[in-house]
Amino acid sequence: MKQIYSSKMKPLGGYLELQLEKGQDYYPLLLKLNTGRNAFEYILKVKRYTSIYLPYFTCEVLLEPLRKLGIQYQFYTINEKMDPVLDFEVGPTECFLYTNYFGLKQDTILRLSKQFKNLIVDNSQAFFSEPVDGLDTFYSCRKFFGVPDGAYLNTDSLVRLKLERDLSCDRFSHLIKNIDVGIENGYQDYIENNIVLSNNPIKKMSALSHRILSGIDYKECKYRRNSNFMYLHDFLVNYNDYAFDASSVNGPMAYPLLISSTLVRKKLLEKRIYVATYWPNVLDWTTKKMYENYLTTHLLALPIDHRYTHADMKRILNVLKQLL
Secondary structure, three states: OOOOOOOOOOOOOOOOOOOOOOOOOOOOOOEEEOOHHHHHHHHHHHHOOOEEEEEOOOOHHHHHHHHHHOOEEEEEOEOOOOOEOOOOOOOOOEEEEEEOHHHOOHHHHHHHHHHOOOEEEEOOOOOOOOOOOOOEEEEEHHHOOOOOOOEEEEOOOOOOOOOOEOOOHHHOHHHHHHHHOOHHHHHHHHHHHHHHOOOOOOOEOOHHHHHHHOOOOHHHHHHHHHHHHHHHHHHHOOOOOOOOOOOOOOOOOEEEEEOOOOOHHHHHHHOOOOOOOOOOOHHHHOOOOOHHHHHHHHEEEEEOOOOOOHHHHHHHHHHHHOOO
16 A cells, blocks of 8 residues: 555554553663663674673673674683682773673672773663663663563763664564463463574664553562562572572562572472573583583572562462472
């Protein structure tokens, strides 16, 4: 059908759109991009780094922009506090990426920010951790909220890339199916969406993802995460081999339970308690003697997000009490 109207003209009438709340997103002043890995690529492009140090304990998607740009990389190890083992020096054209693991490592980031000029913070697991002034920091929205994509970027660079706006309407099916037919029936669509997001160019955040993110009750989401986290921690602190300071939790992504058994994950799955593995690729990068390898096979990232109440946390604990 031939277009006979101006696309700049607001449409009046016609069918009704998906009705979403209109408010403000959590980081209105940050750059809004399509994916976390592309926000990472944005930093690398505008800063023109030639080499990077990144942790063994991270997601393999971070290698995408490095390969695109031909940037050399070296892995570093972390200790039992998930702090970096600093046995290397960062040159003037090199950078150093650190992950805010589960949203619990803000103190480490503050310390590192005073030591390293070329620090990049991966806050994909720490949506509610505010960026440190002048520190390149990126966020991945779909790790915390029901959006098909979306990322935020904080950078002190004044360089701005000219970008097209992304479209998300064809990457929405898993979110709709979750509501209509259940999370299991939407899982394959979710996997396919992950594949589609691979090797995409840097673009502005889609209007759909931005609209969803502008209608979220962030105060309630953060409160629920904190409350659920502490409900689990009050019991699991005595069983958890990963020791951390829980006095200042700030909307963490999950509860990291580190135990010696590798059988618990399967038992939780049988009870429809889904626990992601962070990250399968680490097993290919490390040896069995390395701590990162142990984390990947033994750490259980228990769900504590805004969908759940203390009754749900009690259900998780009831299963764990029979296994720990």
